[in-house]
Amino acid sequence: MVEERQKNSRRGFLKLSALGIGAVAVAPSLMASGHGKSGSVFSEYPNTKIGSLSALKKSGELDFSYPSASSLCKAVFVDGEAKAFSTICTHKGCPTAYNKSAGVFECPCHFTKYDAKKDGQMIIGHATGGLPKVLLEIKGDDIYAVGMDGLIFGRINNNIG
Amino acid sequence: MAITLNDRLPIPHKDAEVKNITCEFCIVGCGYKAYKWPQGREGALKNNALGVDLGEQQPTYGEWCSERMYNTVTDRDGKKYNLMVIPDQDCVVNIGQNSVRGGMMGVSTFNATSATRDRLKEPMIYRGGMLMETSWEEAATLVAKVYKRVIDNDGADEISHKTFDHGGGGGGFENTWATGKLFHTAIGTNSASIHNRPAYNSEVHSSREMGIGELNSSYYDTSISDVMMVVGCNPYECQTNLFNIHMQPNLEGATIENKKKEYESGESAQKGKIIFVDPRRTASVVIAEKIAGKDNVLHLKLKPGTDITLMNALVTYIFEKGWEAKDFIKNHTENFAEMYKVNKISLKDAAKITDLKESDIVKAAEWIAKPKKSGHRPRNAIYYEKGIIWGIKNYECVASVVNLGMLTHSVGRVGTGICRAGGHQEGYTRPHYNGPSRQNLAVIDTDIIEGKYLVYSIWATNPFGQSIATERLRNAVTKRSQIVKDAINGYHGNDLDELAEIIYRATKIGGLFVVDADIYPNQATQRSHIVFPAATTMEMNLTSMSGERRLRLSEKVMDAPGSSKPDCLIAADIANALKAEYLKAGNKEMAKRFEGFEWKSEEDAFNDGFAGQGASMASQGGGTGKLANYSNLRKAGNNGVQLPIIKRDGDKLIGTRLHYSDGKFGTKSGRATFLPTPQPAMPAQVAKQQKRFKYWVNTGRINEVWQSNYHTGRLEFTAKRWPMAPLEIHPKDAKDIGVISGDIVQLSNDYGSTRAIAVVTDCVREGEVFGGFGFQNSIINDLCTDYVDPDTKIPFYKGTVADIVRVGRSEPLIKDMTFVERA
Numbered sequence: 001m002v003e004e005r006q007k008n009s010r011r012g013f014l015k016l017s018a019l020g021i022g023a024v025a026v027a028p029s030l031m032a033s034g035h036g037k038s039g040s041v042f043s044e045y046p047n048t049k050i051g052s053l054s055a056l057k058k059s060g061e062l063d064f065s066y067p068s069a070s071s072l073c074k075a076v077f078v079d080g081e082a083k084a085f086s087t088i089c090t091h092k093g094c095p096t097a098y099n100k101s102a103g104v105f106e107c108p109c110h111f112t113k114y115d116a117k118k119d120g121q122m123i124i125g126h127a128t129g130g131l132p133k134v135l136l137e138i139k140g141d142d143i144y145a146v147g148m149d150g151l152i153f154g155r156i157n158n159n160i161g
Numbered sequence: 162m163a164i165t166l167n168d169r170l171p172i173p174h175k176d177a178e179v180k181n182i183t184c185e186f187c188i189v190g191c192g193y194k195a196y197k198w199p200q201g202r203e204g205a206l207k208n209n210a211l212g213v214d215l216g217e218q219q220p221t222y223g224e225w226c227s228e229r230m231y232n233t234v235t236d237r238d239g240k241k242y243n244l245m246v247i248p249d250q251d252c253v254v255n256i257g258q259n260s261v262r263g264g265m266m267g268v269s270t271f272n273a274t275s276a277t278r279d280r281l282k283e284p285m286i287y288r289g290g291m292l293m294e295t296s297w298e299e300a301a302t303l304v305a306k307v308y309k310r311v312i313d314n315d316g317a318d319e320i321s322h323k324t325f326d327h328g329g330g331g332g333g334f335e336n337t338w339a340t341g342k343l344f345h346t347a348i349g350t351n352s353a354s355i356h357n358r359p360a361y362n363s364e365v366h367s368s369r370e371m372g373i374g375e376l377n378s379s380y381y382d383t384s385i386s387d388v389m390m391v392v393g394c395n396p397y398e399c400q401t402n403l404f405n406i407h408m409q410p411n412l413e414g415a416t417i418e419n420k421k422k423e424y425e426s427g428e429s430a431q432k433g434k435i436i437f438v439d440p441r442r443t444a445s446v447v448i449a450e451k452i453a454g455k456d457n458v459l460h461l462k463l464k465p466g467t468d469i470t471l472m473n474a475l476v477t478y479i480f481e482k483g484w485e486a487k488d489f490i491k492n493h494t495e496n497f498a499e500m501y502k503v504n505k506i507s508l509k510d511a512a513k514i515t516d517l518k519e520s521d522i523v524k525a526a527e528w529i530a531k532p533k534k535s536g537h538r539p540r541n542a543i544y545y546e547k548g549i550i551w552g553i554k555n556y557e558c559v560a561s562v563v564n565l566g567m568l569t570h571s572v573g574r575v576g577t578g579i580c581r582a583g584g585h586q587e588g589y590t591r592p593h594y595n596g597p598s599r600q601n602l603a604v605i606d607t608d609i610i611e612g613k614y615l616v617y618s619i620w621a622t623n624p625f626g627q628s629i630a631t632e633r634l635r636n637a638v639t640k641r642s643q644i645v646k647d648a649i650n651g652y653h654g655n656d657l658d659e660l661a662e663i664i665y666r667a668t669k670i671g672g673l674f675v676v677d678a679d680i681y682p683n684q685a686t687q688r689s690h691i692v693f694p695a696a697t698t699m700e701m702n703l704t705s706m707s708g709e710r711r712l713r714l715s716e717k718v719m720d721a722p723g724s725s726k727p728d729c730l731i732a733a734d735i736a737n738a739l740k741a742e743y744l745k746a747g748n749k750e751m752a753k754r755f756e757g758f759e760w761k762s763e764e765d766a767f768n769d770g771f772a773g774q775g776a777s778m779a780s781q782g783g784g785t786g787k788l789a790n791y792s793n794l795r796k797a798g799n800n801g802v803q804l805p806i807i808k809r810d811g812d813k814l815i816g817t818r819l820h821y822s823d824g825k826f827g828t829k830s831g832r833a834t835f836l837p838t839p840q841p842a843m844p845a846q847v848a849k850q851q852k853r854f855k856y857w858v859n860t861g862r863i864n865e866v867w868q869s870n871y872h873t874g875r876l877e878f879t880a881k882r883w884p885m886a887p888l889e890i891h892p893k894d895a896k897d898i899g900v901i902s903g904d905i906v907q908l909s910n911d912y913g914s915t916r917a918i919a920v921v922t923d924c925v926r927e928g929e930v931f932g933g934f935g936f937q938n939s940i941i942n943d944l945c946t947d948y949v950d951p952d953t954k955i956p957f958y959k960g961t962v963a964d965i966v967r968v969g970r971s972e973p974l975i976k977d978m979t980f981v982e983r984a
Binding site for chain 2: 068070071090091092093094095102103104109110111113115117118119121122123124125126127128129130132148149150151152153154155156157158159160161
């Protein structure tokens, strides 16, 4: 989650860039290919470029998959921030639809709703938590997905499936 | 060290112990499976207890365990386990779906490093100015010694109690039997009241006296009804899987094939419609419109307190049109003419009183009574709940709905029902209550405020947030409890007879001896002198029945924290201690009253009560409990059996889907009785508040908060979602008051004051606010008057009046709270 004002500050920009470069530099050695073989206790998430910040600002939303192809996610631009979530409802796994004008993810199956502006907080419905968040880092105009906060529906481990 | 990973879980081992769990929360009683396996062991992706390839992304509706369905638990032998509690796909109630509440049963279990860490673990006694841990023996003996003095010198009725009577968490047939046997029979007090109200009464006296038990249908019948009518009830939030699994498919037209199978030959079968009667545009209304389209949803957004007039107008219009169920009324009912003489009201008058359009009343009447295309009578599943149970006058409110159901033969027929929707599950099994008639019942909490009784036993409830005039009740019990505390503080010895005498004397000068049994510390604990820690769902075997009378055995999975015990065994400890006191005093006659509590387990209490008493007990489960035992209930699994049990076929229990299909009702004549239900005037206490204050205050449950918020107020997800009670305020009123969403407001009237977080929304009517119920840090019931229906002693929790001012705003408090329109 990167705030617009932070990106616009030179110090913030440099700091984020450094993080981004560092992540790219170390990524090959730490990238978890499944689990257990990397020597890592806590198998790390892939560092994946998902699109451009300027395009996201313009369109307001950006679809991608993370951490693997079968996990649908969406980046959104709300309240001057880029945020991203797994779009699969954590009630029963239906794909949610994003209501851009409201900044709300809506499940068509049992009408659970999540507020993108409040980190995916459940507005109403039957999930036992908010939407899992995708952690983002921004390098220049590039947005990278670097991790997740919350368990994706249908997985026992976010990095498996 | 506490590590919280929220993006991965251990794989349940294929040898995990699997148990059936019935959700401990709402009345629907969804089935869940608990998987328990030792820490340090893990299954494999392709070989695990769930029987699915966990190396793959599971599909929509696939098996899944969310972070909050999981916990680590420690049994009393110190062994640690993984625990998953996930919805059961084979349960016909919920077919693998969860509500937000049931989905958090895993994280709600006791874990010493989690939000549930402050569970009560050991008995406590007030000594040295504080509550401190003690032995079960000392706690039960001291209670017995004080109770004996009160019974012998002042009479058992001086021991007042407020005790759960429900199923689900903390309740069940085991625990209601035990506490009922302790108080009704052994102690023999009539000074009783039930967990959510100030007297010992039914919420549906009138329905029962009309001959119609309040749980007479099944969820399957709701799914195949033509019209669902939901009065004072918000099923999407409060009976979630009744709505999602049974009402929603009906509205979608997904049950038409079942209708064709079950209806008469040639009878029209179309997708269902739904009528809501509620002053508020609830989530259920909005979501039903999304499912079925506005043409199939009718929201009668009436003026609060006028439901009776609406029901009477529907009865009148239907009768005038000749759409009433003539044969049924003639052959199976009585008292129609007497009812109609009183209830008849013109559309014009009714529209004026209810604030509804005449055309909407007509539309509702047409939906529920005008013959279908095929000429057949519509099949109506009518549900009502707290919106009218806690209404202007309980007896008539409920009766007016039942009148409408009888007029349209909406009972005992496939696809019909006149049922309460219910709050919690049911588990009432008790010896008969020997108290006075419903009109003469003691209103315990008002009596306590007025200085009556020497003892107040509080069992698995928190009356200080959930009775009438709760601020007054808290203040009164604080003062009276302190008199006893001061007396205890002056005694430094440890002779229990001396201590009991000191306590007893303090109660004779205005003090109140307070005994609490619960699972968490709360406002009752703070005022108590003895505290017993209880076990809850998953920590004991527990039988309860749901809103369609479905009885299940929810199995024990883990040990309760510390030395806490099932409530039935706590009741047994108190009874056995009293027996010992009477034997020591040489009073064999009194000692005999306390016999029959020699139970070693909750199964003993079940076998003594529901399965042992047959028709000699008072029970919602009927008199055929003798056919049930833990063994055949375990085999019946999460689908259980719908009570009453008809017969046992081998070890299979055969139950009852629909009541009254034979047309015989629960009256002396066997005919269902219509009752006159005139619109009552506003109760004097409430009318006085109307004159003095500005905003009508309605209250109710919200989805993510269960009862007194005991689990949900602690769990991170729900506590962040609702840090205080929300108060829904109409935009015009918000402008007048000068508040925006997120501001802290104070409400006050003659009875008390409380605070809440403003949520500005036009789902409430102008001039009316709606406050979330159950919060312990913003208690909406502080504003309730002390009015109760004189005929049933049931309060008007949904009707009070207050002034509202803006207090201020705290951004950190509402940081994680969304204010997007919920419905």
